[in-house]
Amino acid sequence: MIVLDRLTKRYGPTVAVDQLSLTVPTGSICALVGASGCGKSTTLRLINRLIEPDGGRVLIEGTDAASLPAVALRRRIGYVIQSIGLFPHWSIARNISTVPELLGWTPARISARVDELLDLVGLDPALYRHRRPHQLSGGQQQRVGVARALAADPDLLLMDEPFGALDPVTRDGLQGALIDIQARTGKTVVIVTHDIDEAIRLASRIAVLDGGRLIQQGTPRELLAHPVNSFVEAFVGGPRRGLRLLQVTPVGERTDYSVDHGDACEPIAADAMLDAALALMVAGGTDRLPVRDQAGRRGTLSLADVVTS
Amino acid sequence: MSLAGEAVVAPAPEAAAPARPRAGAPRANPLLVLIVTGMVVALGSLGFVSAAPNRIVSGKPLALWVAVEPGVAALVAALVVALGASALIRSGVWRDRLIALIAAALLVASLLAAAHAAGLVAAASGPVARTSLGAAFWIVAAGAAFALADAVGRLAPHPLAQSAIAAAVVGALLALAASGALSDLSLAREFANRRAAYGAEMLRHLALVGGALAAALPIGTLLGLLALRRPGWRKPLFAVLNLIQTIPSIAIFGLLIGPLSALSGAFPGLRALGIGGIGAAPAVIALTLYGLLPVARGAFTGLASVPPAVIDAARGMGLDERQILRRVSIPLALPILVAALRVVVVQLTGLTVVAALIGAGGLGVFIFQGLGQTATDLILLGALSAIALALVFDLALRSLGELIATGERP
Structure with missing residues (x-):
């Protein structure tokens, strides 16, 4: 569990991070979102002490981060940045082994770990191990960036707009990979992004920052359904947030299990989201869909129930 | 079939022929x-x-x-x-x-x-x-x-091949000189007359350049690092180093005589160490001062050329400042650092000639003796030797830089 406790950072007269308190449960993905200059990157860099706070504390599993040597702390925390920052003069394998090497792992253990990580991020070790960063595409480089951050098996992964510089298709692939990796490894992830859709897709909790202050935090659904003020409402999409709400609401919640719609068409899964159901309705020219949940229970989803809860 | 094919193909060479001179x-x-x-x-x-x-x-x-x-x-x-x-x-x-x-x-x-x-x-x-x-x-x-x-x-567009060929040409000329075939030329006679002194002054020249490098490299590198870390110091620092470069070498040697002789007068122990107003001490100090600008500028430019994202990633992963410098910044800056070294070595090899004026010795001794005796070939002996030395250093460091650059590109 990561606890930010009244964290404050000032640059001269401007307050970059203002009394920010936030809790990130172990094994969850937390997104820090906000406009540029809202203090989200500064907050991230306060966690691994690339920046020292002027006030407040960071507690990592109960230990005050300030009580540890900064260098030792950072070796326990994965760090991924938008501009990737692979070492251009080293092979992919050596890039990934940076932290294990610093920690004094044996070469055999490092080598096995490099292969394991390349597999994890979806790059064939035989093909990519000995390449140089410039021989890889941007998306492949960031896959290596993620592998490098995970090399020493840190419990916490900090990501600063990791997919911001990638094209939409590549970004989509890497977001999928991250969800998959997080599900498999159970890492705690704090990710900074200005893209609300990325936050909705990846994060179990979203914290909205403005002017260095935490404005609202909660699950994507909470934010979309009940923005606390006009700023958060505008940030999550204004009137269009309704469409995003569909992306995070499961079909099962709106299904009437007392009516079996039969097999007029292939039933939709109860854990699919409402946006997929609406798309099927529009495509099929119908206002009703058959639903089946994992237990095999059958029900019906009607357009009226999609729109009103 | 084959006939038809030939009939079609046959005119082609003739058609291509008129275009050839233009391609040439x-x-x-x-x-x-x-x-x-x-x-x-x-x-x-x-x-x-x-x-x-x-x-x-x-x-x-x-x-x-x-x-x-x-x-x-x-x-x-x-x-x-x-x-x-x-x-x-x-x-x-x-x-x-x-x-x-x-x-x-x-x-x-x-x-x-x-x-x-x-x-x-x-x-x-x-x-x-x-x-x-x-x-x-x-x-x-x-x-x-x-x-x-x-x-x-x-x-041979590859710089390494060019260096090899240049080395072969220089070697051939030296072999020709060593064979005695040129011994009747006045230049060879001047050399023969001073064979013993020549070796000593050549070593002396190398020692002066080496001594100045030994001081200028660490000090200049530190100044370059300072300019990198403290942006406020950058302008005044390089302004001072530039100013030093504009002082004529004879003037700087002369300027050093006063303070150094005063110093050795006040502390006789220094004189025992060979430090005085004339001789090697002021020469090495002056040469060091000249070497500072190219070294500091090279260190600064080289280290500043390392992408900030790479440094940020290195720091974020838990490399300490020394590890960042040693494993990341210096290897990435190496081509620029070697280029700067090349400039310094060649520049100092030339400047050291003037050091003979204040009794520091070196190849300049022959030049100034030659000037005094109006013996042009003696002047030539000193000058050509200094030029050859600078060329050899230049070739060697250029090859080194090229080797590093090829190592970077897989």
């Missing part, structure tokens, strides 16, 4: 034509060697055909004409090979011809007579060297 781009090498013209004019109007009855009086210029036997003169002339003719051939690998071959032959032949002339003068006027290299010789030799370098540059 520049037919002649205009620069080489100009050089050869210059050689011809020089050989016709200037002395190839100059002969004097003794070391002190100034010599009388002798044209090539007067200075050497007709056969030798004809050989040199034939090579010049051949070089000119090869400049008119259509450009291509074979032309460049031919030019390189003829130019190398001309370089050696003109040296041997001058030595032969010196032998004739010695035979006619006795052992104290001196034969110096004349203006026509220098023009022919420099032109041949340029033609050779130009052709080699096109034949």
Whole structure:
């Protein structure tokens, strides 16, 4: 569990991070979102002490981060940045082994770990191990960036707009990979992004920052359904947030299990989201869909129930 | 079927033929034509060697055909004409090979011809007579060297190959000198007279350059780091270092005499260490001051060229500042650092010549002795040696830089 406790950072007269308190449960993905200059990157860099706070504390599993040597702390925390920052003069394998090497792992253990990580991020070790960063595409480089951050098996992964510089298709692939990796490894992830859709897709909790202050935090659904003020409402999409709400609401919640719609068409899964159901309705020219949940229970989803809860 | 095919294909070569001369781009090498013209004019109007009855009086210029036997003169002339003719051939690998071959032959032949002339003068006027290299010789030799370098540059574009060839040419010239074939030339006589002193002064020269480097490299690197870490210091720092560069070397040597002799006067222990107003101490200090700017600028530019994202990632992963410098910044800056080293070494090798003025020794000793005795060939001995030394350093460091750059590119 990561606890930010009244964290404050000032640059001269401007307050970059203002009394920010936030809790990130172990094994969850937390997104820090906000406009540029809202203090989200500064907050991230306060966690691994690339920046020292002027006030407040960071507690990592109960230990005050300030009580540890900064260098030792950072070796326990994965760090991924938008501009990737692979070492251009080293092979992919050596890039990934940076932290294990610093920690004094044996070469055999490092080598096995490099292969394991390349597999994890979806790059064939035989093909990519000995390449140089410039021989890889941007998306492949960031896959290596993620592998490098995970090399020493840190419990916490900090990501600063990791997919911001990638094209939409590549970004989509890497977001999928991250969800998959997080599900498999159970890492705690704090990710900074200005893209609300990325936050909705990846994060179990979203914290909205403005002017260095935490404005609202909660699950994507909470934010979309009940923005606390006009700023958060505008940030999550204004009137269009309704469409995003569909992306995070499961079909099962709106299904009437007392009516079996039969097999007029292939039933939709109860854990699919409402946006997929609406798309099927529009495509099929119908206002009703058959639903089946994992237990095999059958029900019906009607357009009226999609729109009103 | 095959007949029909041939019928279609047959006209093709003829159609392609008229296009060929255009593809051959520049037919002649205009620069080489100009050089050869210059050689011809020089050989016709200037002395190839100059002969004097003794070391002190100034010599009388002798044209090539007067200075050497007709056969030798004809050989040199034939090579010049051949070089000119090869400049008119259509450009291509074979032309460049031919030019390189003829130019190398001309370089050696003109040296041997001058030595032969010196032998004739010695035979006619006795052992104290001196034969110096004349203006026509220098023009022919420099032109041949340029033609050779130009052709080699096109034949072997890789800098390492060029360095190897340059080393081979320098080695061949040294071997020629060592063989004794040139021993009648005044330059070789000056060398023979000072053989013992020459080795000592060469070592002295190297020691002065090495001493200045040993001080300028760490101090300059620290100043470069300072400029990198403290942006506010950057401007004043480089302003001061630039200012030092603008002070004439003689002035800086002179300026150091006062304070250093005062210092050694106040602390006699310093004098025991060899530190005084004249000698090696002020020379090394002055040379160090000159070396600071290129070293500091190179260190600053090199380290500033490392992408900030790479540094940020390194720091974020838990490398400490020393590890970042050693594992990331320095390796990435190395090509620029080596280039800066090359500039410093070549610059200091040249500047050290002046150090002889304040009694520090080095190759400059021969130059200033030569100036004092109006013995041009002694001046030449010192100057050519310093130039050769600088060239050797330049070649070696250029090759090193190239090796590093190839190591970076897989």
